Amino acid sequence: METKTGEPLIHLGVLEEALNLARANSLWPMTFGLACCAIEMMAAGAARFDLDRFGAGVFRPSPRQCDLMIVAGTISKKMGPAVVRLYEQMPAPKWVIAMGNCAISGGPFYYPDMYAIVPGADLLIPVDVYVPGCPPRPEGLIEGILLLEEKITGRGRLRKFRDVAQ
Amino acid sequence: MLERGLEEKYYVLNLGPQHPSTHGVLRVELQMEGEFIVKADPDIGYGHRGHEHMAENRTYLQFLPNLGRVDYLHALAYNQCYCMAVEKLLELKVPERAEFIRVITCELNRIASHLLWIGAYLLDLGAFTPFLYCFDDRENILDLLDRVTGSRLTYCYYRFGGVPRDVDDDFLAGCKAFARRLRSRYRDYENLVNKNVIFLERTKGIGIITPEQCVQYGLTGPMVRGSGIPYDIRKCEPYSVYPLFDFEIPVGSTGDVYDRYMVRYREMEQSLRIIEQAVDRIPAGPIMAEKVPKRIKPAPGEVYVAVEAARGEFGIFLVSQGETAPYRLKLRVPSFGNLSILPEIAVDTLVADLVAILGSIDVVVPEIDR
Numbered sequence: 032m033e034t035k036t037g038e039p040l041i042h043l044g045v046l047e048e049a050l051n052l053a054r055a056n057s058l059w060p061m062t063f064g065l066a067c068c069a070i071e072m073m074a075a076g077a078a079r080f081d082l083d084r085f086g087a088g089v090f091r092p093s094p095r096q097c098d099l100m101i102v103a104g105t106i107s108k109k110m111g112p113a114v115v116r117l118y119e120q121m122p123a124p125k126w127v128i129a130m131g132n133c134a135i136s137g138g139p140f141y142y143p144d145m146y147a148i149v150p151g152a153d154l155l156i157p158v159d160v161y162v163p164g165c166p167p168r169p170e171g172l173i174e175g176i177l178l179l180e181e182k183i184t185g186r187g188r189l190r191k192f193r194d195v196a197q
Numbered sequence: 198m199l200e201r202g203l204e205e206k207y208y209v210l211n212l213g214p215q216h217p218s219t220h221g222v223l224r225v226e227l228q229m230e231g232e233f234i235v236k237a238d239p240d241i242g243y244g245h246r247g248h249e250h251m252a253e254n255r256t257y258l259q260f261l262p263n264l265g266r267v268d269y270l271h272a273l274a275y276n277q278c279y280c281m282a283v284e285k286l287l288e289l290k291v292p293e294r295a296e297f298i299r300v301i302t303c304e305l306n307r308i309a310s311h312l313l314w315i316g317a318y319l320l321d322l323g324a325f326t327p328f329l330y331c332f333d334d335r336e337n338i339l340d341l342l343d344r345v346t347g348s349r350l351t352y353c354y355y356r357f358g359g360v361p362r363d364v365d366d367d368f369l370a371g372c373k374a375f376a377r378r379l380r381s382r383y384r385d386y387e388n389l390v391n392k393n394v395i396f397l398e399r400t401k402g403i404g405i406i407t408p409e410q411c412v413q414y415g416l417t418g419p420m421v422r423g424s425g426i427p428y429d430i431r432k433c434e435p436y437s438v439y440p441l442f443d444f445e446i447p448v449g450s451t452g453d454v455y456d457r458y459m460v461r462y463r464e465m466e467q468s469l470r471i472i473e474q475a476v477d478r479i480p481a482g483p484i485m486a487e488k489v490p491k492r493i494k495p496a497p498g499e500v501y502v503a504v505e506a507a508r509g510e511f512g513i514f515l516v517s518q519g520e521t522a523p524y525r526l527k528l529r530v531p532s533f534g535n536l537s538i539l540p541e542i543a544v545d546t547l548v549a550d551l552v553a554i555l556g557s558i559d560v561v562v563p564e565i566d567r
Contacts, residue, residue, distance in 0.1 A: 064221055066244060066563045067269035067351055070313070074349075077316075077332030092216070105563070110222055110243045113214050139262065140246045144254055147247045166350055 048184075054098065054124065055183040058087040058176065061097040063117065065104025068131035068166040072103045075169035087176050094120040099179070101172070102152040105133035105140055111149045118156040126183070128175050129158045132165045139165065207235050212551070214243045220317065221562030225539070225555070227548070234551060237543035239536055244563035252526035257283055257357070257493040260526070265351035267528060268564040270310040271507040272352045273303045280355045281436065282502040282513045286495035287357065289486045295359035296438045297479040301372060302342060302354065304468040304475075308379070309338040310507035311461045311468075314559050318458070319390060321556040322399055327390055334379060341371050357493060358486035369476045376469045386462070400455035404542050404554035407452060414538045417531050418509025419460045420558065424452030430505035442474045454557040461559075494521055508532055508559055528567055532560045 043050075064072060075082050082088035091097045094117045106114055118127070129152045132138030137150030152158055159182060162175035213224035222243035228236040248267055252260045264279045265272040277299055284291060291299075316331030339349050345364050346354040354360060390396055411421045421428050427446045431439045447463035449456025495517040503512035509531025516525040535558050543551050 063215055066221070066246075067266055069221065070269060070350055073313075073317070074332060074336070078329045079333065079336045094215075105244070105246050107222075107243055107245045107566070109245065110214060113222075113243070117215055139266075140251070142251075142254070144250075145247060146250075147245045168349060 051184050055180040056086045057089075058085075058099040058126070058179070059089045059091050059097050060087060060099040060101050061094055061117070061121070062090045062092045063100060063103070065102065065106060065110065066133065068103035068134070071166045071169055072101055072130065072172060075172045080169040080173065082173065082176070085173065085176055085180070094118075095122065097121050098125050099128065099176075100125065100156075101128045101130050102134040102156075102158075103130045103166075105138070106149040106152060106155070107147055108149060111155055114152070115155050126159045126179055127152065127156055128160045128162060128172075128179060129153065130162045130172060130175070131167055132163060135161050135163060210548070212548075213240075220556070220560060223536075223555075223560060223562045223565075225551075227551070229548075232547050234543050234546055234548065237540050237551065239539055241536075241562070241565050244566040246563065246567065248567045249526055249528060252523050254522065256521045257495075257523065260523075261356075262351070262353045265348075265353050266563070267530070267567065268506060268508065268511070268532070268561050269351050270313060270561055271306055272350070273299075273306040273354060274504050274506040275511060276352060276355045277303055277437070278502055278504040278506075278511055278513050280357055281504070282500050282515045283357050283493065283495065284486075285500045285502060286498060286515065286517055287490070287493070289358045289489060291359055291486055292483045293438065293480050294363075294482045295484045295486075297475050298345075298360050298364055298484065299355060300438055300442075301364075301472055301475045301479075302345065304471050305338050305342060305372070305375075306352070307507050308465050308468050309335050309342075311465050312338075314461060314507075315386075315390075315458070318556040318559075319396070321552050322396065324390070324393070324396065327386070330382070330385060330389065334382060337375050337378065341368060341375060344368055344371070356485070356489075358489040359484045361485075363484050369479065372472050372476050376473055379465065379469060383466075391459075391462070397455065399550075399553055400458060400557075401453060402451075403454045403546070403550050404557060405451060405453045406538060406542060410538065410541065411452075414541070415534045416509070416538060417534060418506070419457050419464070420509065420535045420538070422446060423449040423457035423460045425450055430503055430510055434503065436502075436504060438475075439471075441478070442471045444468075444470050454553050457557045492521065494519065503529070506531060508561065508564075509535060530564045530567065532558075532562075533565045536560050536565060 076088050129135050134152045140148050141150040160175045160179045162171050164171050207228045207230050210227040210229050214222045224240040226238040264275040312331040312335045316328040319327040346352045406424050408424045411424050425448050427448050429446045444467045447460050497519045499516040501514045503510050512529035514527040518524040
């Protein structure tokens, strides 16, 4: 049983950790493209970049089957309510990646005179990881997903590389 | 829902705005009788970003990156059209080498766009493997373009008066190697897709558009060529250095979904031919026009320039009043015109066929909404 925010009512300790490990390594993203970044999201899932290596390549068209929403593109004011509804339809626990400058802050399309867009996905839904770029390269999206894994489990694949770098 | 002319005896089905086969954020309001469609009403505007409004608030050069984001699949044709429009206003003469570089990169981009369409379209029809094949080939083009333009998708490569960076011999050799590679893959595509019985059953005789309808609705690009009309701006109103090259315009015969698929499939080969001829005959010389003004401030006037993009005729109508920003910039996008045929051909088809028809129109929604 879970509360509305996705925070569980009862913490199950070790079991929770094991569950998180499973969740982090089988993130199911939603097939949800808004604009240009969606093409790079497709490229990340296709032959060369192969998101399946990280267990995150099972793109599901229905929000009911997903636990990861990749907001890939500009959110127009007309699309805003649909984004919120899609997020609410996803079962908890759920995570959001804001991919590209438009989803982070409105990107190149936001300026004082602009009337059409929502400057940032975090004005509508809670965002876990921001991946900058216009559009980000597929490697950028993969790093974002690895960061999200780190956030879910508390330990990540990237940490190993960072220790080596230091 | 009912105030939009929908009748109560039919039920209403919303396709989109989040639906994997709408290729973005298109919404189609379907009026259904059982499995059959009585009326299909596209609802656009979910990707509106106000490009035209931005043009009036930016200088000419500042607006250039936007063109890579109107239709992000064939960004270089849009770059080229805008540069040609401003060059026409400024009366700049582009050096021949720059024109050749533009043609090579633009055609590479066209192949990338068609490959992505084939992959995504077959994904709509339920075939996953071609998607991986197409993206594998497409990545090779992106490597080549990445090398000269510096980006993978939303290119901003051309400048007013030429191109900013020259191509090297490795790039030209890479273009030839890519042409050999793609030709060696035709057999795979033919075995995997073109002879696939399920694919043929789902596409032949579906969504037929007659040549008269093409003219009535102002369709352009592969939509009109699929119905047998050989209309291609590169041949009909030649621009750049296209008249120098020998290439054909593939046309269909019946105007169904299969013909539109085949037109795009065969266009890739023609683009390869253009690339090979251009690589062989690229002249040495400057890549930027002389006397390009530092501050772009064209004399008052108006100009319309059209190019053949992967989806059809893309045109820019530009009005200058002698300011640093355009007075008005109108984008004539092919997807908008092509989508307008949907209510006509979707009637009396099944929902599953609507997905095949909608995919064959090859809409890019942020381009329609601009």
